Amino acid sequence: MHKSLMTMTPTPTFDGLAYRRAAFPTLGAALDYAARGAKGMNFHDARADLVRAYPYADLAADARGQAMRLVAAGVKPGDRIALIAETGPGFAAAFFAAIYAGALPVPLPLPTSFGGRDAYVEQIATQLRSCDPVLVLSPEGLFPMVEQAATGLCAAHDWAMYFAAPAADAALPEAKSSDIAYLQYSSGSTRFPHGVAVTHEALLANLAGHAHCMAAGDGDRVVSWLPWYHDMGLVGCMLAPLANQISVDYLATEDFARRPLSWLTLISRNPNNTLSYSPTFGYDICARRISPSINVAERFDLSRWRVAGNGADMIRPEVMQAFVDVFDAAGFKASAFLPSYGLAEATLAVTIMPLGEGIVSDLIDERTLSGSTGARTDARRPTRYRAIVNCGKAVPGLTIEIRDEDGAVLPDRKIGRVYVRGLGVMAGYFRDEEATKAALSPDGWLDTGDMGYLSAGSIFIVGRAKDMIIINGKNHWPQDIEWAIEQLPGFKAGDIAAFAITTPSGEESPAVLVQCRTSDAGERNTLREAIRSKVRAITGMTCVVELVPPRTLPKTSSGKLSRSKARSQYLSGEIQPLDVAA
Amino acid sequence: MTNRAQVYARIIELIEPLNPKKLALAEDTSFAGDLEMDSLTVMDLVASMEDEWDIVMPLNMLPDLETIGQVADAVTKLVTK
Numbered sequence: 001m002h003k004s005l006m007t008m009t010p011t012p013t014f015d016g017l018a019y020r021r022a023a024f025p026t027l028g029a030a031l032d033y034a035a036r037g038a039k040g041m042n043f044h045d046a047r048a049d050l051v052r053a054y055p056y057a058d059l060a061a062d063a064r065g066q067a068m069r070l071v072a073a074g075v076k077p078g079d080r081i082a083l084i085a086e087t088g089p090g091f092a093a094a095f096f097a098a099i100y101a102g103a104l105p106v107p108l109p110l111p112t113s114f115g116g117r118d119a120y121v122e123q124i125a126t127q128l129r130s131c132d133p134v135l136v137l138s139p140e141g142l143f144p145m146v147e148q149a150a151t152g153l154c155a156a157h158d159w160a161m162y163f164a165a166p167a168a169d170a171a172l173p174e175a176k177s178s179d180i181a182y183l184q185y186s187s188g189s190t191r192f193p194h195g196v197a198v199t200h201e202a203l204l205a206n207l208a209g210h211a212h213c214m215a216a217g218d219g220d221r222v223v224s225w226l227p228w229y230h231d232m233g234l235v236g237c238m239l240a241p242l243a244n245q246i247s248v249d250y251l252a253t254e255d256f257a258r259r260p261l262s263w264l265t266l267i268s269r270n271p272n273n274t275l276s277y278s279p280t281f282g283y284d285i286c287a288r289r290i291s292p293s294i295n296v297a298e299r300f301d302l303s304r305w306r307v308a309g310n311g312a313d314m315i316r317p318e319v320m321q322a323f324v325d326v327f328d329a330a331g332f333k334a335s336a337f338l339p340s341y342g343l344a345e346a347t348l349a350v351t352i353m354p355l356g357e358g359i360v361s362d363l364i365d366e367r368t369l370s371g372s373t374g375a376r377t378d379a380r381r382p383t384r385y386r387a388i389v390n391c392g393k394a395v396p397g398l399t400i401e402i403r404d405e406d407g408a409v410l411p412d413r414k415i416g417r418v419y420v421r422g423l424g425v426m427a428g429y430f431r432d433e434e435a436t437k438a439a440l441s442p443d444g445w446l447d448t449g450d451m452g453y454l455s456a457g458s459i460f461i462v463g464r465a466k467d468m469i470i471i472n473g474k475n476h477w478p479q480d481i482e483w484a485i486e487q488l489p490g491f492k493a494g495d496i497a498a499f500a501i502t503t504p505s506g507e508e509s510p511a512v513l514v515q516c517r518t519s520d521a522g523e524r525n526t527l528r529e530a531i532r533s534k535v536r537a538i539t540g541m542t543c544v545v546e547l548v549p550p551r552t553l554p555k556t557s558s559g560k561l562s563r564s565k566a567r568s569q570y571l572s573g574e575i576q577p578l579d580v581a582a
Numbered sequence: 583m584t585n586r587a588q589v590y591a592r593i594i595e596l597i598e599p600l601n602p603k604k605l606a607l608a609e610d611t612s613f614a615g616d617l618e619m620d621s622l623t624v625m626d627l628v629a630s631m632e633d634e635w636d637i638v639m640p641l642n643m644l645p646d647l648e649t650i651g652q653v654a655d656a657v658t659k660l661v662t663k
Contacts, residue, residue: 111641257621257625540614
C-alpha cells in the first residue's frame with residue numbers, strides 16, 4: 001500500500017478505549033495505556049496541512065525499541081539524555097525512549113531568529129554542563145551546532161542515525177512513581193540555568209488536577225503550537241493529552257510564528273471540541289494579522305473552541321478583548337477563555353479559573369501595586385488603575401498562601417509573595433542544593449517568586465518578585481543582561497541593574513541602569529551604544545539603557561543589588577539618568 | 583530566471599515596512615544589531631520571503647544569517663536549487 005495514503009488520516013478524536021484521567025503510577029504506564037487506543041499526535045506544516053499522523057501506539061512501539069538501543073549503549077536509570085525539542089515524532093519517540101529506559105529526558109531549546117549562532121551554541125553548552133547528560137540527541141539540521149556545543153561535555157548524535165542502529169532485546173527497568181521523570185529548563189536564566197526535577201507522581205497528579213479543572217475527556221481534541229522546551233508546551237500540550245488519551249494537532253512553533261492563522265485553521269477544522277492554550281502574545285498576533293480583506297466569518301469557525309487557555313505570561317485583558325472583537329464573527333466565545341497561573345517548579349498548573357467564567361479582572365490603584373501606603377503625593381494627578389486578572393482557584397491537591405516579607409500569612413486581598421504546597425511541586429533543582437533550599441522549605445512550601453493576593457480562594461497575580469522579564473512569552477533574566485554588560489571593559493557586578501518596565505501600551509520592555517564614571521556627554525553616548533549592542537548580541541533583546549551616576553543603585557540590607565528598588569526609584573524619578581549627547 | 587540582484591532588491595522592498603527608523607539598508611546591515619528586529623518580526627519576514635519565492639527556509643538556517651546580504655545568498659540558493 002502507498003504509505004502516504006495511510007499516514008494522511010489524522011488520529012481520531014473518539015475510540016473505544018475507556019477514559020482514564022492520568023491515573024497511572026508512571027509516565028511510561030500512561031503511554032502504555034494510551035497506546036491501547038487509536039488516538040495520537042498529528043503534525044502539520046506551516047499551512048496547516050497534515051504531514052504525519054503518529055498514533056500513541058506507534059510512539060510507544062518506537063520508544064520501546066529505542067529504549068533498548070539506549071540500554072545497549074550503557075544508559076542507566078537516572079542518567080540524563082538531552083534532546084533538542086523540535087516539534088515532531090523524533091523528539092517524542094526519543095523522550096519516551098529515555099522514560100522507558102529509566103533515564104531523565106532533558107528538553108533543550110531551538111534557535112528562534114536570524115543570527116545568533118554563537119549565542120545558541122553557548123546556551124546549549126551551558127544547559128549541557130548543568131544537566132551533565134550521557135548523550136545529547138538532535139534533529140539532523142541542528143546537529144552541527146549541537147555537536148559543537150557538546151564538545152568536551154558528552155556524546156552527540158543525530159537521533160535518526162542513532163536509533164537506526166539495531167539493538168538487541170533488553171529488559172527495561174521498572175520505574176517507581178517517586179522517581180524523577182524528567183528535567184525542565186524553562187525556568188531559570190540562560191547563563192545560570194536550573195533544571196527543575198519532577199517526579200512521575202507529581203507530574204501525573206498535576207495532569208489529573210488540570211484535566212479535572214478543564215473537564216477534559218472524550219470528545220476533546222488539543223491543538224497546540226507551543227514549544228516543547230517550555231512547560232506549557234511539554235507538560236500542558238504533550239504530556240497532558242497523552243496521559244488523558246486525547247488526540248493532538250500540532251503546529252511547530254516556528255510555523256506558528258510565520259503563519260499564526262494556521263493555528264485557528266486547525267481549530268476551525270476540528271468538528272468536535274478544542275482545547276488550546278496560548279500566552280497573551282499568541283492571541284495578539286492573530287488579532288493583528290486580520291486585515292479587512294479577510295472574511296473572518298467565512299474563513300474560520302471557532303464556535304467549538306471550548307477552552308481557550310491563557311497563561312505563561314501576564315494576561316492582558318485589553319488584548320483578549322481585541323481578540324474577541326475580531327473573532328466574534330467566527331463564533332468565538334469570550335467565555336471560552338480560561339485564565340490560569342502556574343510555573344515549571346509546580347510541574348505546570350497552580351490555579352485555573354472555573355470553566356465558562358472567562359476573563360474577570362479587578363481594578364487596582366497603581367500605588368497599591370507598587371507597595372505605597374500613604375496618601376496621594378500629588379492630588380493634581382489622576383489615580384491610575386491597572387486591571388489584574390483573576391487566575392482562578394488552586395487545582396486539587398495544591399494549597400496556596402500569601403505571605404508578607406517576614407513570612408506571616410496575609411489575609412484576603414493583601415498583596416504578598418505567593419507560596420504553594422502539595423501534589424505537583426517539584427522535587428528540587430537538579431544538583432543545586434542551594435537554589436533548592438532557597439525555593440523549597442523543608443515542610444514542602446514552594447516560594448513561587450511571584451507577587452499576588454487571594455480573594456475568596458481565587459488568585460490575582462500582580463507581578464514577579466524574582467525580577468524575571470517576559471517578552472513575547474519568552475523569559476529573560478536580569479542576571480543574563482547584567483552579565484552581558486559586565487563583559488565590557490570597565491564594568492563590574494553591582495554597576496548594573498536590569499528590570500522590566502511597562503510601556504504605555506501595557507507591554508513589557510527590559511531596561512538597564514548602568515553606573516557610569518564618565519563626565520563627557522559624547523563618551524557617554526558611545527558607551528550607551530556599546531551597551532545596547534552588547535545586550536543585543538548576547539540576549540537578542542533591545543533595551544532601554546540609562547546611565548546613572550556612581551553609587552546611585554540601591555542595595556539590600558545584605559549588600560546585594562536591589563533590582564526592585566532600583567526600578568521603583570527610576571520610575572518615581574528618584575534616580576535621575578545622566579544626560580547623553582544626542 | 584531569478585538572479586541574486588533581483589532577490590536582493592526584492593528583499594530590500596520586503597524589509598522596508600519593517601524598518602520604522604528608515605535606516606539605509608545595505609548588504610552588511612544586520613537584522614538584530616542594526617534593524618533591531620525581534621524574533622516575531624523576523625519570522626514575519628521569513629513568511630513573506632517564502633511566499634514570494636515559494637520556498638521553505640528551515641529553522642536551522644537562521645542562526646547563520648546575520649545580514650541582509652547573507653539572507654539574499656541563502657534565498658538565491660534555495661530559489662535556483
